[in-house]
Amino acid sequence: xxxxxxxxxxxxxxxxxxxxxxxxxxxxxxxxxxxxxxxxxxxxxxxxxxxxxxxxxxxxxxxxxxxxxxxxxxxxxxxxxxxxxxxxxxxxxxxxxxxxxxxxxxxxxxxxxxxxxxxxxxxxxxxxxxxxxxxxxxxxxxxxxxxxxxxxxxxxxxxxxxxxxxxxxxxxxxxxxxxxxxxxxxxxxxxxxxxxxxxxxxxxxxxxxxxxxxxxxxxxxxxxxxxxxxxxxxxxxxxxxxxxxxxxxxxxxxxxxxxxxxxxxxxxxxxxxxxxxxxxxxxxxxxxxxxxxxxxxx
Amino acid sequence: xxxxxxxxxxxxxxxxxxxxxxxxxxxxxxxxxxxxxxxxxxxxxxxxxxxxxxxxxxxxxxxxxxxxxxxxxxxxxxxxxxxxxxxxxxxxxxxxxxxxxxxxxxxxxxxxxxxxxxxxxxxxxxxxxxxxxxxxxxxxxxxxxxxxxxxxxxxxxxxxxxxxxxxxxxxxxxxxxxxxxxxxxxxxxxxxxxxxxxxxxxxxxxxxxxxxxxxxxxxxxxxxxxxxxxxxxxxxxxxxxxxxxxxxxxxxxxxxxxxxxxxxxxxxxxxxxxxxxxxxxxxxxxxxxxxxxxxxxxxxxxxxxxxxxxxxxxxx
Amino acid sequence: xxxxxxxxxxxxxxxxxxxxxxxxxxxxxxxxxxxxxxxxxxxxxxxxxxxxxxxxxxxxxxxxxxxxxxxxxxxxxxxxxxxxxxxxxxxxxxxxxxxxxxxxxxxxxxxxxxxxxxxxxxxxxxxxxxxxxxxxxxxxxxxxxxxxxxxxxxxxxxxxxxxxxxxxxxxxxxxxxxxxxxxxxxxxxxxxxxxxxxxxxxxxxxxxxxxxxxxxxxxxxxxxxxxxxxxxxxxxxxxxxxxxxxxxxxxxxxxxxxxxxxxxxxxxxxxxxxxxxxxxxxxxxxxxxxxxxxxxxxxxxxxxxxxxxxxxxxxxxxxxxxxxxxxxxxxxxxxxxxxxxxxxxxxxx
Numbered sequence: 016x017x018x019x020x021x022x023x024x025x026x027x028x029x030x031x032x033x034x035x036x037x038x039x040x041x042x043x044x045x046x047x048x049x050x051x052x053x054x055x056x057x058x059x060x061x062x063x064x065x066x067x068x069x070x071x072x073x074x075x076x077x078x079x080x081x082x083x084x085x086x087x088x089x090x091x092x093x094x095x096x097x098x099x100x101x102x103x104x105x106x107x108x109x110x111x112x113x114x115x116x117x118x119x120x121x122x123x124x125x126x127x128x129x130x131x132x133x134x135x136x137x138x139x140x141x142x143x144x145x146x147x148x149x150x151x152x153x154x155x156x157x158x159x160x161x162x163x164x165x166x167x168x169x170x171x172x173x174x175x176x177x178x179x180x181x182x183x184x185x186x187x188x189x190x191x192x193x194x195x196x197x198x199x200x201x202x203x204x205x206x207x208x209x210x211x212x213x214x215x216x217x218x219x220x221x222x223x224x225x226x227x228x229x230x231x232x233x234x235x236x237x238x239x240x241x242x243x244x245x246x247x248x249x250x251x252x253x254x255x256x257x258x259x260x261x262x263x264x265x266x267x268x269x270x271x272x273x274x275x276x277x278x279x280x281x282x283x284x285x286x287x288x289x290x291x292x293x294x295x296x297x298x299x300x301x302x303x304x305x306x307x308x309x310x311x312x313x
Numbered sequence: 314x315x316x317x318x319x320x321x322x323x324x325x326x327x328x329x330x331x332x333x334x335x336x337x338x339x340x341x342x343x344x345x346x347x348x349x350x351x352x353x354x355x356x357x358x359x360x361x362x363x364x365x366x367x368x369x370x371x372x373x374x375x376x377x378x379x380x381x382x383x384x385x386x387x388x389x390x391x392x393x394x395x396x397x398x399x400x401x402x403x404x405x406x407x408x409x410x411x412x413x414x415x416x417x418x419x420x421x422x423x424x425x426x427x428x429x430x431x432x433x434x435x436x437x438x439x440x441x442x443x444x445x446x447x448x449x450x451x452x453x454x455x456x457x458x459x460x461x462x463x464x465x466x467x468x469x470x471x472x473x474x475x476x477x478x479x480x481x482x483x484x485x486x487x488x489x490x491x492x493x494x495x496x497x498x499x500x501x502x503x504x505x506x507x508x509x510x511x512x513x514x515x516x517x518x519x520x521x522x523x524x525x526x527x528x529x530x531x532x533x534x535x536x537x538x539x540x541x542x543x544x545x546x547x548x549x550x551x552x553x554x555x556x557x558x559x560x561x562x563x564x565x566x567x568x569x570x571x572x573x574x575x576x577x578x579x580x581x582x583x584x585x586x587x588x589x590x591x592x593x594x595x596x597x598x599x600x601x602x603x604x605x606x607x608x609x610x611x612x613x614x615x616x617x618x619x620x621x622x623x624x625x626x627x628x629x
Numbered sequence: 630x631x632x633x634x635x636x637x638x639x640x641x642x643x644x645x646x647x648x649x650x651x652x653x654x655x656x657x658x659x660x661x662x663x664x665x666x667x668x669x670x671x672x673x674x675x676x677x678x679x680x681x682x683x684x685x686x687x688x689x690x691x692x693x694x695x696x697x698x699x700x701x702x703x704x705x706x707x708x709x710x711x712x713x714x715x716x717x718x719x720x721x722x723x724x725x726x727x728x729x730x731x732x733x734x735x736x737x738x739x740x741x742x743x744x745x746x747x748x749x750x751x752x753x754x755x756x757x758x759x760x761x762x763x764x765x766x767x768x769x770x771x772x773x774x775x776x777x778x779x780x781x782x783x784x785x786x787x788x789x790x791x792x793x794x795x796x797x798x799x800x801x802x803x804x805x806x807x808x809x810x811x812x813x814x815x816x817x818x819x820x821x822x823x824x825x826x827x828x829x830x831x832x833x834x835x836x837x838x839x840x841x842x843x844x845x846x847x848x849x850x851x852x853x854x855x856x857x858x859x860x861x862x863x864x865x866x867x868x869x870x871x872x873x874x875x876x877x878x879x880x881x882x883x884x885x886x887x888x889x890x891x892x893x894x895x896x897x898x899x900x901x902x903x904x905x906x907x908x909x910x911x912x913x914x915x916x917x918x919x920x921x922x923x924x925x926x927x928x929x930x931x932x933x934x935x936x937x938x939x940x941x942x943x944x945x946x947x948x949x950x951x952x953x954x955x956x957x958x959x960x961x962x963x964x965x966x967x968x969x970x971x972x973x974x975x976x977x978x
Contacts, residue, residue: 044520045516045520047533050428055433062497063450064447069472073465115368116371119369120368136611137604142560143560144558144600148581149382149386187375241453244455245455245457247455247457265456265457268457268461288454
């Protein structure tokens with residue numbers, strides 16, 4: 016090929032224009048787009064969007080001060096503190112233990128590994144009410160585990176600690192399943208390079224592995240936290256639901272509903288929805304970040 | 314890529330039992346190679362075994378113990394108590410209602426999932442990312458709120474409540490409300506499994522079928538559907554587990570009328586709150602078995618699905 | 630069956646993929662659409678097939694307007710770059726698919742389907758693979774099955790998108806000769822897309838060079854190689870050296886160097902591009918020429934490639950000599966020599 020420094024403006028292999036075409040090309044000839052999209056939008060609107068919007072509209076009828084009052088009574092504030100506090104603590108425990116579990120499952124070969132791997136999904140598959148009564152029985156002062164706590168002089172069931180344990184149970188798979196694929200994809204060369212440069216195993220973990228998996232770990236943390244904030248079934252039995260002590264926000268919504276305090280329930284629900292949506296946004300950003308990280312390595 | 318031929322694996326790979334296991338699962342063969350490499354970047358044995366021990370202990374304490382407890386408690390008062398708890402008319406009514414709700418919710422969400430995945434994975438349109446996020450939305454809403462939104466829409470205090478009451482239509486504290494709440498919480502399951510799978514598979518095969526003269530339906534039936542069948546089944550199984558086990562959302566809209574609007578999880582709650590622990594756990598053990606079956610199927614399907622996605626990537 | 634393409638345009642968003650393509654492909658011809666990636670060649674092929682709709686323009690098959698006919702009814706055979714074999718069907722079922730999906734009335738009986746599939750598998754020399762699944766085949770085998778599948782519906786036109794793009798070099802070469810022979814046997818109007826000029830020149834009756842959504846040149850392999858119509862074609866097909874300069878009084882002025890242009894009666898111009906292929910560069914001529922320093926010498930079979938750097942700092946030049954010529958000149962690394970194009974193409978912007 017000629018090697019003139021002043022090159023002609025040639026259209027040689029433009030990757031971006033090519034990719035551009037690939038994405039747009041899909042308009043093609045496949046049938047059923049209007050039907051599929053139409054049905055999707057209609058169904059989603061009827062089942063999800065209209066009811067959600069109706070709830071927001073309903074809360075608007077309270078007025079700002081009414082809304083603000085309803086979501087800031089001492090009992091509500093106590094429930095926020097418990098719900099967010101326990102969800103945060105549980106997510107933090109899961110970030111550490113979930114990473115450890117994921118690491119062990121990906122990196123080591125040991126008897127029962129497959130079984131342990133399958134077991135991680137139990138909290139996804141086990142109905143929350145079943146988990147709830149099992150945990151409540153397990154950690155009651157006469158339960159298999161609770162009795163030891165009772166001997167040591169403290170209670171787990173009917174305390175914030177019990178709530179945290181239930182939320183740890185429910186949140187574990189979120190961290191493990193988010194971190195696992197990233198650990199599997201981790202380039203061996205990265206660690207070998209670090210080792211060849213004289214890093215110890217621990218240094219390699221802290222400075223090479225952890226930064227690489229941190230977006231995924233944070234995503235898993237956020238997912239576990241989001242799930243914990245809204246969780247109901249697995250918590251209420253172990254929580255005991257003592258107002259101001261172990262009453263979570265979702266339960267308070269039901270209590271208000273049973274007292275026919277629809278305005279209060281709506282306000283609380285909307286405050287929770289706002290938190291959910293904020294978390295969803297954060298999680299999407301984190302996942303986008305994770306993908307970018309992954310993509311840029313390839 | 315050419316799949317390794319099963320017949321040749323034993324020669325490639327030492328012991329015969331191992332080879333047989335591997336001929337059934339080419340994937341384990343790959344993961345085996347993976348683990349050999351790990352030796353090069355492994356930890357000291359004592360670190361490795363300590364980490365394994367901690368992880369297993371944690372899993373046993375947090376996951377295995379609650380699961381085991383369900384079955385131990387269920388049979389704590391003997392087989393007869395167990396059977397009578399399940400044969401109780403109220404329990405049977407709850408089982409019947411749960412099956413009915415699931416039978417409505419799962420097929421509807423399956424059709425929705427396929428339609429949504431077809432639109433999102435096979436076509437480009439503005440707002441696609443927003444739509445994908447909206448489909449996942451129910452996962453981030455608290456179950457209690459998921460139930461409440463229907464109460465606020467259809468209940469007596471809600472927007473449509475008075476009109477429904479006038480026309481003598483009861484949605485809330487009745488079966489339709491339970492179906493709606495279940496639909497809401499299980500909307501994303503099938504779609505979210507199918508979208509990445511169909512995206513990985515691309516449009517080539519469908520286009521090839523059309524060029525060869527197949528109609529749209531023939532293309533879907535003979536090309537798309539066989540390609541997504543494991544992903545579809547996976548989504549359906551997860552959707553089914555959640556539909557049968559949903560508690561919070563259903564609890565809000567059910568009204569807890571025994572024998573009429575109680576699903577299995579709600580029945581468990583009532584029994585437990587009445588201090589009828591053995592019966593509560595007996596009924597709960599049904600759901601726990603459902604969870605175990607779900608996990609088993611999930612493991613099998615995940616393996617199949619990984620193969621399908623890998624195959625799709627190979628052909629790219 | 631002839632194909633007539635009339636003023637086809639196509640945009641994807643703000644990106645103009647095709648800017649008014651006019652082209653006629655004769656019945657039984659084997660034509661290559663050649664160009665760099667992103668030039669629009671695949672888009673054009675998909676528009677001919679009906680997999681993509683043009684924004685404007687017409688496609689005529691045998692004089693009949695098929696622009697708005699559905700891909701299903703166009704009766705084209707299409708071979709996809711990544712084969713697009715149905716991965717859950719056996720090779721046999723893949724080839725039979727086009728026959729089986731016909732409406733009941735037009736569907737051949739089962740025995741006829743079997744016979745036809747068998748025949749096609751023999752044609753592509755893979756009848757022994759009928760029961761395998763696509764995942765168990767090599768790339769070259771998949772490609773031939775994809776071709777058999779496309780031929781099963783007796784298409785009037787065969788369209789191939791980068792048919793050898795995903796194969797390794799050896800298989801590529803074998804398969805393209807095989808495709809040429811197959812075409813000579815079947816005489817079906819065929820169009821294939823490629824970015825590989827060697828492939829296009831070797832296989833096709835005619836080559837259509839595309840760049841940035843426009844046709845640069847249409848011609849036989851010899852035509853586009855020996856008489857490139859545009860600077861783009863000149864550079865895209867084969868290796869070439871580029872010189873900047875001007876034309877004055879029938880002579881090329883490249884920097885300080887003056888070269889006679891014996892055959893070309895170009896009008897004077899202040900800016901011109903000169904192209905010469907490496908084998909058209911002569912080294913060590915006496916008198917007028919470009920002074921250059923030998924930077925690298927590489928042997929390539931019977932030829933020797935000499936890489937030179939111009940003394941005036943205007944870049945590098947590559948020359949290709951026969952072994953004899955190379956021996957005659959006794960050039961070595963670091964020598965200062967005079968080079969002169971024996972043949973030169975002039976483009977005036």
